[in-house]
Amino acid sequence: MGQWCCKCCSKSNSEDIHINNQDEIPGLPREPAPIAPATREVENHFERNQPINNAITNQPLTPQPIQQPERMLVVGMYCFVARGPTELSFKKGDLMEVLQQSVSDAGHGYSLSLRSVREPSYLARIKHFRICTAENTCFFITRTKVFQTLNDLVEYYMSGHDATELGRTMRYPCERPLPGMYDMGKATKDKWEIDRSSLQFKKELGHGSFGDVWLGTWNNDVEVAIKLLKEGTMSTEAFLDEARIMKSLRHPNILVLYAVCTTEEPILIITEYMLDGALLEFLRNDSGQKIFFHEQTYMGAQVAAGMQYLEAKQLIHRDLAARNVLVGPSLTCKVADFGLARICDGGEYNMRPNTKFPIKWTAPEAFLHNYFTIKSDVWSFGILMMEIITYGAVPYPGMGKQEVIDNVQNGFRMGKPANCPDPLYELMYSCWKANPEERPTFERLHEFLDNYDIEAERSYYGPQLSMQ
Helix, strand or coil, X not given: CCCCXXXXXXXXXXXXXXXXXXXXXXXXXXXXXXXXXXXXXXXXXXXXXXXXXXXXXXXXXXXXXXXXXXXXXXXCCCCECCCCCCCCCECCCCEEEECCCCCCCCCCCEEEEEXXXXXXXXXXXXXXXXXXXXXXXCEECCCCXXXXXXXXXXXXXXXXXXXXXXXXHCCCCCCCCCCCCCCCCXXXXXXXXXXXXXXXXXXXXXXXXXXXXXXXXXXXXXXXXXXXXXXXXXXXXXXXHHHHHHHCXXXXXXXCEEEEECCCCCXXXXXXXXXXXXXXXXXXXXXXXXXXXXXXXXXXXXXXXXXXXHHHCCEECCCCCHHHEEEXXXXXXXXXXXXXXXXXXXXXXXXXXXXXXXXXXXXXXXXXXXXEEHHHHHHHHHHHXXXXXXXXXXXXXXXXXXXXXXXXXXXXXXXCCCCCCHHHHHHHHHCXXXXXXXXXXXXXXXXXXXXXXXXXXXXXXXXXCCEC
């Protein structure tokens, strides 16, 4: 928290002004003392190179000590192994002095993170609850429970007296998860092109729309995913467009691009490795079949968070689907595969004629008029949520592409799955409104899903707060 200025600062300032008021100092004349003699004395000092005396007391001036800059000490929160000669290895608890500090975007506000493990899947789940403030005087997650301090808020939810998910499951502090890495090492932080010989291919992971994907390592040390571009599927320029977009993105729910190899065929793109692969395949395998409804909304909230970030960057994905979301430890989800993505300064993008679309995920204004906006991605997100709720079922079951086009134009929308609560289906249905402007924003989608279990309890326009 920042440092606050108290009344003692104002008192100190007023005392300084008070002392400078010569009417209050005995022995001094009421008229201002002339400044010229002191000025002449300084000038004469430079001419005669003699000591300077105080113009009022006639005492030699005391040299002021040089202010030494304060040392900044930090404590290692994790163990870190250097990935090259330009990095420093340290252990958890090591005390280090910062010699040079880089500027980064600072976070704002507070959040409470909850990690839970549920049977029978035993999958660890991390969920973040936003802590709201009211004029910096109180803190709350829902307005029905308001607290004067953050400690009071944490102690209340740990007590088990609250019926929400926080109150039911929050019991004790847990270790912080390791932070994500946005580069393979300091040497590659701002370097796109790397030597192809520095990569080691370990295992083929699968086939994507634009190429094969392999598990590998960089310099036999950093685990990475390596994507090979199929010749003739995508031009080098289009591939570099994809890489350029990904390289500029920094968000925990967006796949990290490390580097590229473009000097010869096949062109390679190197990204972080996500252990559980594509969300679609995860939902269909044994681990995905064991997740609960709250895990499903948690995964959807992460995708919405990543898309909210892209929306702020005026970037349209245009191929949002479960197959293009990757899953890592603790059900971490990251939006990936930007092969069709474009940055659109005006908020819209017109496709070239004869461009192929994934029809079942594409908004009607896109497949009918080649017209894309972020609201087209909102439509696709509704389809993606249907995939999550149905554990990877194919959208519009039993329909071909042309049937989907005809039926959607006539107002048809997919029905509510048997295991889907009404509020969630209503949210999904709102993504499929014919008028794009009537569809929700990704900010709204993220907020709803991230707070699904307390959404009905949250009231931003409710009665006055009652302090706990």
